[in-house]
Amino acid sequence: MNTFDTKDVMIEVIDLHKYFKDLHVLKGINTKITRSEVVAVMGPSGGGKSTFLRCLNRLEEPSSGHIFVEGVDIMSPYIDINKVRTEIGMVFQSFNLFPHLTALQNIKLAPMNVRKISDEEATDRGYKLLDKVGLREKANVYPEQLSGGQQQRIAIARALAMQPQIMFFDEPTSALDPEMIGEVLEVMENMATEGMTMVVVSHEMGFIREAASRVLFLADGLLVEEGAPEEIFNNPQHNRTKDFLSKIL
């Protein structure tokens, strides 16, 4: 079973459970994510996709189970979760840019205050990332003046500014107008080809086919099926998966 080189396991999830009061949202998830993997998490809404992702950096407190990030048990009460979070960049459905800061300031905030790098270095890094997402000219613009797609690209740049080992995307294109989805997916595809380890909750079939190395299909709190995208899309094993795919394809 364990065919991965242990050194390259970035995240290991063992029997992860999550309850919201009486609601059993995650019913024992087991999986491993290795370096440079792009894992797409799919499934019907309410199936626990976002909760799963948010448990992995403890934005949502898991009820039981173990999560190892780069070999560190993040469920241990002795670890500083903020340290772990600096290694995991996160992009949200609703962007969550800081509205009182310009695009560049949004990017510089965490590196300067958490990584304690100098202002010049942060500015330098900020402009490089803005180039990467193609928004250099928007450096001094406030989020409210940006389109949804631009905001999301800034949000990606902000997460990358911490130079994380892993990137999480929680439905990054769901709140976007159709014509803006492309620009965000393009940035994400570039990251994937550069070898970034990514966990993406998304239903963008094109992106998943193109960039994902593995698909996790989550429904009713269970990991129903996993495998390469072609396998899952062309030859789903479970009825739940077949049913879901028939609706979205």
Place this chain on the structure above:
Amino acid sequence: MTENKPTARTPSRLQDVKKQTERVPLIRRNAFVYGFLAALIIYAVLILPPSGSLTSIFQMAVVALFVLLCFAWVVLILTDELKPKWMKTVFAFALLGVFGWLFYRYSEAQWGDMIFLFFNVEIIQKAWPTLTKGFWTTIQLAISVAVLSTVLGLIIAVFRSFNNRILNIFIIAYVDFFRAMPIIVLLIIIYYALPFLGIRLDAMLAGIIGLGLNSSAYVSEIFRSGIQSVKKGQIEAAHALGLNAMQTMRLVLLPQALRVVMPPLVGNYVASAKDTALCSSISIIELLKAGLSEQSLLANPSPLIFSTALYLAMFVPLTRLSSVLEVRMKAGVRRINV
């Protein structure tokens, strides 16, 4: 079936209305207005009692009816959408003028001595040193209270936002206690009761502490609602970047909360600055007490009137500022809710 279809031959249903406009009314609506005005003038000239005190119920009834009729007449004009706007404005002010004139005529006040009694420059000159001293005392009190209440209120609000259940009980008790406590009672207890325990505070310090504690309860609630108004996604984004709780508060929550909080905060500063007048009850010679003591010393209320004018000069601009900030915040709130 086809009858309902409008054709060229269908007569307009507005024919009746057209007929109405062709008819000339016997009495136009303007005639009512002018007739009423004439009646009011005749009433005033012939029936209203002469100036002086109203001795009998009959006289009072006559004046009351006159007031009522004036009021009715102006309402008649204001509710008529065909009257021009300037006319409505003029008549509204005319009504105020008539009421003022009635008060002047029947209140029996010594209007002739008003300048001597209320605006006596000579008296104010004599009282000037005390009044300016009182004025500065009031300003010192107001600023000290603002600083103390902001510091205390901010600390309380930040602690409250950590949502520790036990801490919250103490904070809620604190806030409720000082919001329920009448300020003047609090001041008197601090200044007159605590010395029995051996806690002797200078009057000025007692005033600052009393007003500051009271105001801090309100300020903490203002800050708390400001912090709560920041969307949850902001906290998540900050945490996901590895910012700890203090950094999240300092770098993400407070800067956004401050914008929301400014108008009610300025409003609260004005309120607690006005409450400094209560300090006159614990022997602080601030603006009100200065005016009052000079009034009894010089047997003329001019110093008190001058104090009032100073209060207004201080607070009208500040209340204006509060309103301006509110308008600005409403314009800027879009940015906060991105």
